[in-house]
Amino acid sequence: QKEVEQNSGPLSVPEGAIASLNCTYSDRGSQSFFWYRQYSGKSPELIMSIYSNGDKEDGRFTAQLNKASQYVSLLIRDSQPSDSATYLCAVQSGGSYIPTFGRGTSLIVHP
């Protein structure tokens, strides 16, 4: 059973701070990693994908992947109240087109 674990939170950070969201996975054969943002009552929206060890930056978002330790994280710099949402981590194994989602971490950015 492939598992993707996320702390459900909520993670509360002040406006302007760095929010750090973490995700661990059980399948060592995992090759593709995704972060989605889901506002309450809405559908998930793709934020970032990462396939290689290291960091990948896109604007205020940085995804970090460490395959040896089987974790992937998402950093949000200069957090804004509009970043308040649930962040879903999704993992795909090599050769599979089917992602496994974590339950998501609720982020609250307070002014």
Add this chain to the structure above:
Amino acid sequence: DAGVTQSPTHLIKTRGQHVTLRCSPISGHKSVSWYQQVLGQGPQFIFQYYEKEERGRGNFPDRFSARQFPNYSSELNVNALLLGDSALYLCASSLAGWEQYFGPGTRLTVT
């Protein structure tokens, strides 16, 4: 460009009834996936279709079925509805099955 569209937006059904949910992918996307999401959980994979062929099936009973049409749109059918089928049903399209782009979802309530 238009995103993924789903219909209907909301649906109320009675136990034992049948339901059909519809999805149109982003233009050019040949893969469609279906997910079930209940409150507080991440999306659970139901089916994935690519080029009209089933490419994956999640751990759902045979009451759930789907198909993809020549124009790449898709239907999800659920027979003999149970109360536990109440959920947000999400359709996602992708070019080949990697990054998923979600539609707005169909909120199904079974009474």
